[in-house]
Amino acid sequence: MMAAYRGAGGKAPELLVHDEEHGSELIAVMARFGRGLPANVIPIGLHAVTEIGHDTILSALLFGFQRINVLASPDKMAELGALNTQCDLARAVLQGLGYTGDRVAVIGEADPDAVEEALHEVRTFDEITGRAFAPEGGKRDVARLAFSALHEMAPAPVDVIELPQGAPYGRVDINADGCTLCLACVGACPAAALNADDDKPRLSFTEAACVQCGLCVATCPEKVITLEPRYNFAGGLLPETVKEEEPFECIRCSKPFGTKSTIETIVKKLEGKHSMFQGTAQVDLIKMCDNCRVFAMSEVQDDPMKLGERPKMRTTEDYIMEAEAEKAAAKDKGEA
Numbered sequence: 001m002m003a004a005y006r007g008a009g010g011k012a013p014e015l016l017v018h019d020e021e022h023g024s025e026l027i028a029v030m031a032r033f034g035r036g037l038p039a040n041v042i043p044i045g046l047h048a049v050t051e052i053g054h055d056t057i058l059s060a061l062l063f064g065f066q067r068i069n070v071l072a073s074p075d076k077m078a079e080l081g082a083l084n085t086q087c088d089l090a091r092a093v094l095q096g097l098g099y100t101g102d103r104v105a106v107i108g109e110a111d112p113d114a115v116e117e118a119l120h121e122v123r124t125f126d127e128i129t130g131r132a133f134a135p136e137g138g139k140r141d142v143a144r145l146a147f148s149a150l151h152e153m154a155p156a157p158v159d160v161i162e163l164p165q166g167a168p169y170g171r172v173d174i175n176a177d178g179c180t181l182c183l184a185c186v187g188a189c190p191a192a193a194l195n196a197d198d199d200k201p202r203l204s205f206t207e208a209a210c211v212q213c214g215l216c217v218a219t220c221p222e223k224v225i226t227l228e229p230r231y232n233f234a235g236g237l238l239p240e241t242v243k244e245e246e247p248f249e250c251i252r253c254s255k256p257f258g259t260k261s262t263i264e265t266i267v268k269k270l271e272g273k274h275s276m277f278q279g280t281a282q283v284d285l286i287k288m289c290d291n292c293r294v295f296a297m298s299e300v301q302d303d304p305m306k307l308g309e310r311p312k313m314r315t316t317e318d319y320i321m322e323a324e325a326e327k328a329a330a331k332d333k334g335e336a
């Protein structure tokens, strides 16, 4: 569409995305009784305009549209929450990069005159020079391609832009001092943005993978994680170490397990404060690996779980000897 429009000498194109049923009717009424669509507005009908995301909006701008108008039925205004969020995200990216004017609009009107007025309004924009690009991959990949290309041609190509709360891009700010490297957040992260190391206690974070779902925030027992929605044009593709520590060595067999800070925190919280950790022997159990802890517990004399002496196993021979002894005793008694 864009190639045909530009080829015919068209300038400052705008896209009109509309609900097929609602929009087609309105456009027909405008054409018949009013001024019709402006010459620079190219309409495209969709089954549901709520499907439009920031990836589509920014891709269309990158192709050379100067503004994206979304025409929605007023009957469906209650369903437009997600669409408005996507539009706000696209606006935040554009404004962060210095693009002027409101490039995204949602028109929820049933009156053809009102729609006509909104579309015919004279707007002046610094032109976004369009370029062809291959929108490959999923929505996030397409959005990233569009972000990068818009950044390259931006009036203010800053490295980092702040995004609204709920945006699916950003970093997590982890207070490393309070982190005990329990790695609960790694297990909770659905996007593999938080990772652990197999060799030593280490927590790393990859900003590009983070979708700002907040599961790590809800999972962290120390409450040291906060979300920071933003888009980082300057990096974030590689994992960065958030915290690393030496492992704690079992005081009995020296096998590394857990981390120093985790074990020390647990000891601090339980030593002398919990009825089961009053003595040194009990506290030492915390400082042992799982195997040594089992051995040590079986050796503790006052272990409440400890069983008494096992009864000696009786065999058939025992029963026979017992019966014979009884018989002999009875015989002796009779003789006496």
Ligand code: SF4
Residues within 6 Å of the ligand: 172, 188, 189, 190, 191, 192, 193, 194, 209, 210, 211, 212, 213, 214, 215, 216, 217
């Ligand atoms: S916000 Fe979600 S995606 Fe980002 S690090 Fe936390 S759990 Fe992972």
Ligand code: SF4
Residues within 6 Å of the ligand: 174, 178, 179, 180, 181, 182, 183, 184, 185, 186, 203, 219, 220, 221, 222, 223, 224, 225
């Ligand atoms: S859940 Fe919290 S304390 Fe545990 S490793 Fe993650 S940031 Fe650190």
